[in-house]
Amino acid sequence: MNPAISVKGLTKQFGPRTVVDKVTFSANIGEVLGFLGPNGAGKSTTMKMIVGFLSPSEGSAEVCGFDVLKDPLDVKRSVGYLPEGAPAYPDMTPLGFLRFISGIRGFNGSEREERVQNAVRMTRIEEVAQQPIETLSKGYKRRVGLAQALLHDPKVLILDEPTDGLDPNQKQVVRDLIKEMASTKCIIISTHILEEVDAVCSRAMIIASGKVVADGSPSELKSQSGSGDLEEVFRKVTLNA
Amino acid sequence: MRNVRLIFIREFTAYFATPLAYVFIVIFLMLAGLLTFFMGGFLERDQADLVPFFEFHPWLYLFLVPALSMRLWAEERKLGTIELFLTLPISMTQAVTGKFLAAWGFSVTALLLTFPFWITVNYLGTPDNGVVFASYIGSALMAGAYLAIGSMISACTKNQVIAFVITTATCFVLTLAGSPVILDFFSAWASADIVQAVGNFGFLPHFQSIQRGVIDFRDVIFFGSIIIIALIANAVIIDWRKAT
Numbered sequence: 001m002n003p004a005i006s007v008k009g010l011t012k013q014f015g016p017r018t019v020v021d022k023v024t025f026s027a028n029i030g031e032v033l034g035f036l037g038p039n040g041a042g043k044s045t046t047m048k049m050i051v052g053f054l055s056p057s058e059g060s061a062e063v064c065g066f067d068v069l070k071d072p073l074d075v076k077r078s079v080g081y082l083p084e085g086a087p088a089y090p091d092m093t094p095l096g097f098l099r100f101i102s103g104i105r106g107f108n109g110s111e112r113e114e115r116v117q118n119a120v121r122m123t124r125i126e127e128v129a130q131q132p133i134e135t136l137s138k139g140y141k142r143r144v145g146l147a148q149a150l151l152h153d154p155k156v157l158i159l160d161e162p163t164d165g166l167d168p169n170q171k172q173v174v175r176d177l178i179k180e181m182a183s184t185k186c187i188i189i190s191t192h193i194l195e196e197v198d199a200v201c202s203r204a205m206i207i208a209s210g211k212v213v214a215d216g217s218p219s220e221l222k223s224q225s226g227s228g229d230l231e232e233v234f235r236k237v238t239l240n241a
Numbered sequence: 242m243r244n245v246r247l248i249f250i251r252e253f254t255a256y257f258a259t260p261l262a263y264v265f266i267v268i269f270l271m272l273a274g275l276l277t278f279f280m281g282g283f284l285e286r287d288q289a290d291l292v293p294f295f296e297f298h299p300w301l302y303l304f305l306v307p308a309l310s311m312r313l314w315a316e317e318r319k320l321g322t323i324e325l326f327l328t329l330p331i332s333m334t335q336a337v338t339g340k341f342l343a344a345w346g347f348s349v350t351a352l353l354l355t356f357p358f359w360i361t362v363n364y365l366g367t368p369d370n371g372v373v374f375a376s377y378i379g380s381a382l383m384a385g386a387y388l389a390i391g392s393m394i395s396a397c398t399k400n401q402v403i404a405f406v407i408t409t410a411t412c413f414v415l416t417l418a419g420s421p422v423i424l425d426f427f428s429a430w431a432s433a434d435i436v437q438a439v440g441n442f443g444f445l446p447h448f449q450s451i452q453r454g455v456i457d458f459r460d461v462i463f464f465g466s467i468i469i470i471a472l473i474a475n476a477v478i479i480d481w482r483k484a485t
Contacts, residue, residue: 051328053483076330083328087321089251091258103247104329132258148325 002065003028004156004186005050009059012045012210019045021210022059027203029155032182034201035190038238042210043190044084047158050188051081063156077105080154084161086145090134094125094144097133098151105152119147124173139170146174150181157187163196175200194230208238244331248339249346256309256347269305269351273297277358289366294358295376295452299416299445302387307408309348310391311401313340314479318399327483333476341392341472348384352377372454379451382464383444387412389471396478412444419443 003026012020020042027033035043048054050061052072060067066074088097098116107115120129123143128136133144142162149157162178163171178187178200189200197204197218204221206214214221214237218230225232256262273294277283281293317323326336362368391408398404417423419440428436447460 048324053324053328073330073332076328079328081325081328083321083324085321087325089255089322090320091255092251100247100251101329104244104331106330 002062004031004064005188006062007046007050007059008061010046010049010056010061011058012042012049012054013057019210020049020056023207023210023212024059025205025212025215027186027188029186030183031203032178032187032189032201034197034204035188035207036194036197036204036234037190037192037207039192041207041238043207044160045210046207047081047160047188047190051079051158052076053083077152078155080149080152080157082142082145082149082157082159082162084164086142088133088141088144088148090132092133093130094120094133094136094140094147095129097144098147101148101151107152115151119151122150122177123147139166139173142166142170142174146177155185157181157185159187159189161190161192163191163193194234197230206234206237213237244335245339245342248331248336249343252313252340252343253346256343261308261312262347265305265308265347266351266354269301270354272301272305273355273358276301289362289368291358291362291368291373291376292452294355295380298380299383299448302384303412303416304409306348306384306387307391307405307412309344310388310408311395311404313344313392314396314475315399315401315404319401323479323483327479333480337392337472337476337479341389341468341475344388344392345381345385348388349381352381352384369454372452375454375456376452378456379448379460382451382461383448386415386444386464386467386471389468389475390415393471393475393478396475397482415442416444419446 006026008024010020010023011018023042023046025033035046037043045054049056050063050068052068052075055069060069062068063075064078066078068075092100095116098119099112102112102115105115120126123146125140125143125147128140133141136144142165146159146162149159159178163174166174175196178189181187182200182202189196191197201218203215203217205212206221214224214233221233222230225236256265276297277294281297283293286293314323317326327333359373362373363370387408390411391404394408394411395401395404414423420443423443424436424440427439431439447463450457451460
């Protein structure tokens with residue numbers, strides 16, 4: 001069987017700058033892969049290429065066996081994507097927004113509404129479901145973005161900084177949700193918060209200056225330092241890169 | 242088609258989610274009325290037709306239509322929703338068409354709300370309603386051409402004000418392309434063929450010929466091809482510069 005995500009030699013150049021440099025990895029259903037790295041390391045750009053928003057300068061990415069350049073629509077159907085900052089149309093309500101997404105995802109009639117209600121329930125946004133998105137707090141906005149990403153129950157979820165800027169309680173809600181879905185999906189999250197890796201990830205990749213500098217389970221990464229401290233490993237591998 | 246329809250509905254209702262729709266319709270109707278009665282001499286002319294009403298449309302559209310088109314793509318860029326929108330399972334053609342049709346649908350709605358003029362003129366006299374109908378078609382086509390150009394320009398920037406200003410300027414040049422203002426500028430240095438080619442791009446002659454009551458195939462093709470070419474360019478621009 002194909003891995004859920006297979007990335008080979010993925011490279012992105014913006015002019016003379018190489019932002020992502022020959023990134024290669026694959027990930028399977030059941031894995032929660034954490035992209036870890038300093039700001040500007042190329043985590044978001046890698047994600048944008050996997051979901052088909054940016055086209056790679058070199059290399060390839062496959063999602064559920066579909067090539068992102070050859071079958072972009074099939075890739076987009078298989079993926080749920082939360083862009084950085086969870087953008088959503090501010091003048092819509094979460095319900096209106098999710099109904100639009102549900103329709104575009106190909107659901108009709110009662111199923112369209114069922115999917116919306118289910119996503120609202122899973123992300124616990126019932127109480128704000130009728131308010132314009134622009135009036136929502138950061139935590140709720142993020143959860144509306146999550147609801148949009150998992151509405152069609154995709155095999156692959158790509159979440160760019162899903163807990164950034166949330167308070168501890170809100171973080172917990174999002175992490176629980178990720179753990180809940182972990183066994184049936186392949187999930188990639190990006191973060192620069194190290195505790196996140198311990199909290200939800202089954203595997204972590206440290207990315208620095210566009211390159212993968214470490215890859216393994218959180219405990220494997222920790223064993224690379226004498227003290228077993230993830231932060232120390234992070235500093236060691238990212239400062240030299 | 243389904244996706245185009247869904248995008249159309251979202252974009253069309255987006256106009257009504259803010260005061261934009263109401264402001265636009267009220268100002269459009271007020272200005273249309275003022276121009277028709279005071280500058281067009283609608284009553285003094287003593288003729289049962291809507292010429293003084295339609296002849297101001299190119300100028301009204303010049304600064305009202307860019308206000309509709311400026312948000313189409315610039316706002317998506319500004320809000321970052323373009324990343325969400327373009328990672329949904331929709332094709333670029335569906336995305337561009339859905340948005341354009343929503344803006345066009347809205348401007349046609351505003352145009353249709355001018356029906357009291359048509360009732361008035363029918364009450365006062367016996368106008369040639371065929372001519373009125375043709376004029377409405379011509380006006381809608383011209384609005385579509387302005388909108389397609391505006392949508393293309395909106396795709397270039399995340400600043401809506403810039404999109405507005407450049408669209409107005411571009412449409413101004415295209416509207417007047419057949420007139421001496423623009424032609425003199427070109428005839429100073431360009432060959433006669435080029436001057437004539439530029440002249441043929443003028444919106445006004447095409448609009449005026451439809452306004453006379455003849456829906457000439459060539460005029461329809463003219464506005465139709467402006468719309469299609471601008472929308473293709475729109476798609477290419479978005480595809481080329483998605484992120485910034």
